[in-house]
Amino acid sequence: MVEPSEHDILIIGGGGAGLRAAIAAAEMDPTLDIAILSKVYPMRSHTVSAEGGAAAVIKPADSFAAHIEDTITGSDWLADQDAVEAFVKEAAPEMIQMEHWGCPWSREPDGSVAVRPFGGMRIERTWFAADKTGFHMLHTLFQTSLKFRITRYDEWFATRLLVEGGRCQGAAAIELRTGRVHLVAARAVILCTGGAGRIYPFTTNGAICAGDGMALAYRAGVPLKDMEFVQYHPTGLPPTGILITEAARSEGGIMINKDGYRYLQDYGMGPPDPWPRLRAMEMGPRDRISQAFVHEMRKGRTIKGPYGDVVHLDVRHLGEKKINQKIPFVRELSLHYAGIDPVRELIPVRPVVHYMMGGVHTDVWGATTLPGMYAAGECACVSINGANRLGSNSLPELLVFGARAGRAAAAFAREHQAINRPALITQVLDEEYRLSRDFLRKEGGTERIATLRAEMTLAMEDGCGIFRDEAGIRRTCERLADLRAHFPRIALDDRTLTYNTELVTALELDFMLDAAQAVAHSALARAESRGSHQRTDYPKRDDERFLKHTLAYRTDGAPRIDYLDVVVTRWPPAERVYGR
Amino acid sequence: MTSSVSSATITLEVLRYRPGRDQAPAFQSFQVPYREDWVVLDALNYIKDQIDGSLSYRWSCRMGVCGSCGMMVNGTPRLSCAAFLKEYYPATVRVEPLEHFPIERDLVISLDDFMQKLPAVRPWIVRQDDRPLDAGEYRQTPAELDWYKQFSMCINCLLCYSACPVYELEPRFIGPAALALVARYNLDSRDQGREQRQEIAAGPDGVWDCTLVGECSTVCPKDVDPAGAIQRLKLSSALEWVKNVVLPWGRR
Amino acid sequence: MSPYYRPVRFDWWRKRRAYTLFVVRELTSVFIAGYAIVLLLLLRRLAEGREAYEAYLQWLATPGMMAFHIVALAAAVFHSLTWFSLAPRAMAVRIGERRLQPRTILWANYAAWAVVSAIAAWMVLRA
Structure with a gap:
């Protein structure tokens, strides 16, 4: 280990939430020493791939109450209502700040x-920068x-959070360029590492979305909340899983089955006309639309494509001019990756894993249960998304809660000056030894990383997909336990230090197995259907038993599952109705 | 999720460099399955997953927006996630790290130089007075947006630096992507920072180093047209000079 | 563990067709300069009198000088065309709310070229 560094605030992850947190802390107190540590250069972060837009109340006809109610309904009443209220009220100034x-x-x-309309929203309130909103925001x-x-510590990979005296005091991280393990000590740490879509085989998420921060927190004793809620976006482009934005539908695109029929009307989202219509048909919430696909597939009404079943997204009637102006990236991606021009042809799509509603359990200030440790963005669960996130709520979420976490961490850092450097150095030396013993110098491994990773993703798809049942989830839990047991037998081809990306993929797989186990066991325990978590053996929502957040704690075996009441203030649970 | 498997293969020649072990980079050949819908990045992932885990390269979004996976593919700078094998098949595909940058390892180049130049061009909105948030957004018409929009599409993939012979011969040159950002902010109706950027943009390593080869714009995967941005900066700083020197009473 | 710096290639202009075309465009200036010398010679011969001028005309008619003129003309046309094709990059013209299409700017340049050439031709040929 070389010269340790020390900061007031260490932010792990340089995407939207991490950058917003850093700026908020710097604006609050310019004397603070702030650092961002990220395994990729900030502009490579996955925020870059967000397309359709970011919701915030700005138009005179809109209201905070309307955005709050849409979000809570969309969440199937699992969102914390105090958090949603804070989110909606702060989203507008945050978005103006971005402007x-x-x-x-x-x-x-x-x-x-x-502003444009978006799924599950009753009024147009989604700001957009054509269909590269995340790219421009990042x-x-x-x-x-x-x-x-x-x-900035660009291309440093955090492998362990350092907990000392009951407080988080920094992280151990590999500097990828040299392979050295460093101590980066801090008075407060904010996790902004994004999602974990890569635990599934077919996902919109980039390669880097491996649940790093979730696993880091989980290992530090912090619970993961509501991990069973995994969002399938209805329109992924096979075989890559590249996202075709919801804006394609909000601009007027329709979804049809093999008979050219707008099948969503059969699943409680009709009638189909007039169109476009808010909170109806193709403008319904993502969970419902993805579920309708599976029903259509079982009825044999989907189209057999070279990469499995698809339905068609039709935007031809929008015309070339509107397509080029409002959804140019949809055209670019379709042309390039599917050889299809949406101006003249139907786009083949199927549901694709897109977003983790769950994540590191935090309060409305981004604070976790571990003092000195905060989380924001997709890796966190505040929760405003509950059982189903509405499209265009995640970008304002990372601004609002990124900024909140930044300020809260700044206040914490000013009040907690002491850093136990000798103890932290001991921990980092221990981590350096672990990485060397278990990976770089380990002999006799037989398993390829890619094989275990593929097996994990298939297990997740099989048991924790759009529809789930107890037997299937149990099998997934067993397969994951098996993979966990096999993981120590992985073989590394690369034992060098400079940019050892194979070591990174091994550590990411290690993290992903933690996240996957949390998802599967949380799903197993929730014996009801709510939002994106649909249990065929328990098809009804059960507010009596499950109007609660799941908390998964890491143990040496299966995660320990606990529950926490949902905060309900003014909007009592009701039936979730779309279409009418 | 792969299409029907055929036995066709394609050869990739990949430039390898392992610091401390190799004196100089050398090509290594790999046979990978050929699939119509695979891009070069898919082939590299196949090598890493199935043949040799020690091959190093950067990638993430695989949809041409994160800017990580720029490489030389048969001598041309490309995003490897956007370069299809079918463009080259059955010929061999030669993959090298982006030219004009130091090689850290295999296909991984050093971005240090660009990351130092980026803040130097002050790529943020500069205002004499900050508008309070409760005053709402700045008004900007679609035409005003259109004025700079193209130059805001840069993903920092650095293909343009790899295509620029001036950057190879004169590494101090600020370069296409960073200068395009100068144009992006100068042309934004909300910005007042043009003069602050002028020193670096029109300075000894700025726009006047550009000899208008134009290859930066040809290789740009996002149609940013950095060459155009630089020409516009040249024109505006020449006009500025005329105003200041020829007609000194016209300004200040 | 230091990075590897690839050596700078001094035949860089051969690496890519576009680089070669660029260098050719730059080299066209040599022919333009050569043509200027031919014109300066004309002035000198005129000053020397009729005989010198006629010898000069004969010299121009030699195959070598004919070839030089053809090459110089080609170089000038090549430079002009490539230069005009770059013009829309340097000039973004906005009229009111509308931005002029690059093609419009390109043709406006050609039109201006034609007008200037016509004026020059008129001035030279009217006598």
């Missing part, structure tokens, strides 16, 4: 910010962050 920082929002002719945040005095 002031230069985000190139699409505009109305009068120069005001344009680059705006990153470029703006360059104004501030923020230390």
Whole structure:
């Protein structure tokens, strides 16, 4: 280990939430010493792939109450209502802040910010930068962050959080360029590492979305909340899983089966006309639309494509001009990756794993149960998304709770100055030894990383897909336990230090197995159907027993599952109705 | 999720460099299955997963927006997630790290130089007065947006630096992507920072180093047209000079 | 463990067709300069009198000089065409709310070229 470094705040992850947290802390107190540590350069973070938009109340006809109610209904009443209220009220100023920082929002002719409709929202409130909203937000945040005095550890991979005296005091991280393990000590740590979509075989998520922060927190004794809620986006492009944005539908696109029939009307989202219509048909919530696909497939009404069953997304009637103006990336991606021009042809799509509603359990300030440790963005679960996130809520979420976590961590860091450096150094030396013993110097391994990883993703798809039942989830739990047992037998081809990306993939698989086990065991315990968690053996929502958040704690064996009441303030649970 | 498996294969020649072990980079050949729908990145992933886990390269989004996976493919800078094997099959595909950058390891190049130049061009909105949040957004018409939009599409993949012979001969040159960002912010109706960026943009390593080869714009996967951005900066800074020197009474 | 710096290739202009075309475009200036020398020679011969001028005309008619003129003309046309095709990059013209298409700018340049050439031809040929 070389010279240890020490900061007031260490942010792990340089995507939207991490950058927003860093700027918020720097603006609150310019004397603070802030660092961002990320396994990729900030502009490579997966925020970059978000397409359709970001919701915030700005138009006169809209109201906070409407956005709150849409979000709570969309969550199937599993969201914490105090959190949703804070989120909705702060989303608007956060989005205006993004505008002031230069985000190139699409505009109305009068120069005001344009909004588009989005699934499950009763009014147009989704800001957008054509259909590269996440890309523009990430680059705006990153470029703006360059104004501030923020230390960056680009391409450093955090492998362990350091807990000392009941407080999180930093992390051990590999500097990928040299392979050295470093101590990065901090008075407060914020996890902003994004999602874990890569635990599934067919996902919109980039290679880096491996649940790193979730697993780091889980191993530090912090529970993972509501992990069974995994969002399938209805329109993924086979075989890659590249996302075709929901904006394709909000601009007027329709979904049809092999008979050209708008099948969503058969699943409680009709009638089909008039169209487009808010909170109906193709503008329904993602969980319902993805579930309808599976029903159609079972009825034999999907289309057999070279990569499995698909339905068709039809945007031809929008015309070339509107497609180029509003959803140019949809056209670019379809042309390039499927050889299909949406101006003239139907786009083949199927549901694809897109977002983890669950994550590191935090309060409304981003604080976890471990003092000094915060989390924000997709890796966290506050929770505002409950059992199903509405499209265009995740981008404002990372702003609102990124900023909140940044400020809360800043306040904590000022009040807790002491760092136990000798004890932290001991922990990092221990971590360095573990990495060497279990990976770089380990002999006699027989399993290929890619084989175990593929097996994990298939197990997740089989037992923890769109529809689940006890027998299937149990099998997945067993297969994951088996993979966990096999993991120590992996073989590394690469024993060198400089950019050992194979070591990174091994550690990511290790993290993903933790996240996958949390998902499967949380799903097994929740004997009801709610939002994205559909149990065929328990098809009804059960507020009596399960109007609760799942908390999964890591143990040496299966996770320990506990529950926490949902915060209900003014919106008592009701039937979740779309279409009418 | 793969299409019907055929026995066809394609050869990839990949430039390998392992610091401390290799004196200089050398090509290594790999036979990988050929699939119509595979891109070069899929072939590299196949090598890493099934043949040789020690091959190192960067990638993430595999949809051409994160900018990680730029490489030389048969001598041309490409995003490896957007370069299909079928463009080359049955010929051999030669994959090298992006040119004009130091090689850290295999296909991994050093971004240090670009990451130092980026903050130097002040790529953020500069204002004399900050507008309060409760005053709402700045008004910007679709035409005003259109004025700079193209230059805001840069994903920092650095293919343009690899295509620029000036950058090879004169590494201090600020370069296409960073100068495109100068244009992006200068042309934004919300920005007032043009003069602050002028020193670096029109300085000794700025736009006047560019000899207008134009290859940066040809290889750009996002149609940013950095060459165009640089020409516009040249024109505006020349006009500025005329105003200041020829007609000194016209300004200040 | 230091990174590897690939050596700079001094035949870089051979690496890519576009680089070669670029160098050719730059080299066209040599022919333009050569043509300027031919014109300067013309002035000198005129000053020397009729005999010198006629010898000069005969010199121009030699195959070598004919070839030089053809090559110089080709170089000038090549430079002009490639230069005009780059013009829309440097000039973004906005009229009111609308931005001019690159093609419009390109043709406007050609049109201006034609007008200037016509004026020059008129001035030279009217006598």
